[in-house]
Amino acid sequence: MTTAADYAEKIPNNVKLQEDRRLQRALEAWQPNFLSWWDTMGPALPTRDVYLRTAISVDRDGWAVFDHVPMRDYRWGIFLADRDPDRRIAFGQHKGDAAWQQVPGEYRASLQRLIVIQGDTEPASVEQQRNLGATAPSLYDLRNLFQVNVEEGRHLWAMVYLLQAHFGRDGREEAELLLHRHSGSQEAPRILGAFNEETPDWLSFFMFTYFTDRDGKYQLGTLKESAFDPLARTCAFMLKEESHHMFVGLTGAQRVVERTAQLMREHNTDDVIPYGAIPLSVIQKYLNFHFSVSLDLFGGETSTNVGNYFTAGLKGRWAEERRKDDHQLTDTSIMVDALIDGQIGQTEVPALLGLNADLRREYIADCQNGVDRWNATLTSAGLPHRLKLPHVAFNRHVGAFADIRATPEGELLSAAEWEAQKYEWLPSPVDRTYVRSLMQPVYERGKLAAWIAPPRNGINGKPLDYEYVHLA
Numbered sequence: 001m002t003t004a005a006d007y008a009e010k011i012p013n014n015v016k017l018q019e020d021r022r023l024q025r026a027l028e029a030w031q032p033n034f035l036s037w038w039d040t041m042g043p044a045l046p047t048r049d050v051y052l053r054t055a056i057s058v059d060r061d062g063w064a065v066f067d068h069v070p071m072r073d074y075r076w077g078i079f080l081a082d083r084d085p086d087r088r089i090a091f092g093q094h095k096g097d098a099a100w101q102q103v104p105g106e107y108r109a110s111l112q113r114l115i116v117i118q119g120d121t122e123p124a125s126v127e128q129q130r131n132l133g134a135t136a137p138s139l140y141d142l143r144n145l146f147q148v149n150v151e152e153g154r155h156l157w158a159m160v161y162l163l164q165a166h167f168g169r170d171g172r173e174e175a176e177l178l179l180h181r182h183s184g185s186q187e188a189p190r191i192l193g194a195f196n197e198e199t200p201d202w203l204s205f206f207m208f209t210y211f212t213d214r215d216g217k218y219q220l221g222t223l224k225e226s227a228f229d230p231l232a233r234t235c236a237f238m239l240k241e242e243s244h245h246m247f248v249g250l251t252g253a254q255r256v257v258e259r260t261a262q263l264m265r266e267h268n269t270d271d272v273i274p275y276g277a278i279p280l281s282v283i284q285k286y287l288n289f290h291f292s293v294s295l296d297l298f299g300g301e302t303s304t305n306v307g308n309y310f311t312a313g314l315k316g317r318w319a320e321e322r323r324k325d326d327h328q329l330t331d332t333s334i335m336v337d338a339l340i341d342g343q344i345g346q347t348e349v350p351a352l353l354g355l356n357a358d359l360r361r362e363y364i365a366d367c368q369n370g371v372d373r374w375n376a377t378l379t380s381a382g383l384p385h386r387l388k389l390p391h392v393a394f395n396r397h398v399g400a401f402a403d404i405r406a407t408p409e410g411e412l413l414s415a416a417e418w419e420a421q422k423y424e425w426l427p428s429p430v431d432r433t434y435v436r437s438l439m440q441p442v443y444e445r446g447k448l449a450a451w452i453a454p455p456r457n458g459i460n461g462k463p464l465d466y467e468y469v470h471l472a
Ligand SMILES: [Fe+2]
Pocket: 122, 151, 152, 155, 216, 242
């Protein structure tokens, strides 16, 4: 059964908010703070309206409507996937029990922490992308950026709902702090490193949505398994929205590669700078950077905390229910990356301890699919060049390889060698300045910047020269 969203309400929702006056009041008190955060930290480019997709219900056909809306009037709402009244816990020590509708006291602190960490990433990415509108390569891309931004805003609402509905006064305080921390801030930075990096240009944006939003997908995938049913249902719906963000990254980077490949062919050269495009070598460096910082988001290879979360039923594995094992992992082991006598290697650990490594492995395999797509573009342009994911030990700041330096091929380097060569593999200040110099806005209908190929299709069946955004 599908619960229709109530759009007559101040806060659109499918959680019967009007039946819980106290919660409704708490959320209505938070709403103006959210809006003032959006005004000051959200998209900086003034617009009249944007052709946006809005979630109106969670069933298959009705969950999205498209229309031109002023972004500030976007209907940020609270939507949980439909409840399965028979849902059972799929893993851990409570496996087989009915899923929890309330937070068990003993897991309160841990669940709150998990929700806060997830919640913190949502507004962070909006802040990171705040100034990109000023340099959009087309109205189509501008619209996609804003779509991602409003949905990350909605994901913040999703986490704030859980905090306010289930964690009392602590939850309300955490909801305020989610608006108080800011990406890159000295005094109150966002919780995770990658969310304090800048997203200064559109190549970074595409790599971020491809690699870093995909980390989000995997984290949400583990929370979707949670024994705490409201969290599981929230994350299930967020995952639907998240897939568009990765589509933006996948196709955005693919179109950059396509344009570069086209010019390489046309002029029979690797040097596309004279033609105002981004060299493949620079694209590879951006890929190296965003992949490696995203790997850090998965945490250390071994973690007792994460093992405890699993055993408690708070956080499962990717595709938990499709796995063919006992879902308790009390006597299995897993190989994880490790530094062994100063060398890059692997070591066997109890499976419960190695859950971060398990999730990262799923993530890496998924990342490879996009790289294959980008390489297919090079192949069809008749070029022998290939992009590739760097070695897991490359440019790491978290986990087993945080203290060593390695090339993208996984060869160890001394600190001095790394310093001397790192800009062969990571974007140098010169690379970044060059990419930034290309970032001139193109706001004319149907027109595109010279460094990117057009998309194959418009949005929701609209043509490429549709007015996706009306600037103010
Ligand atoms: Fe999100």
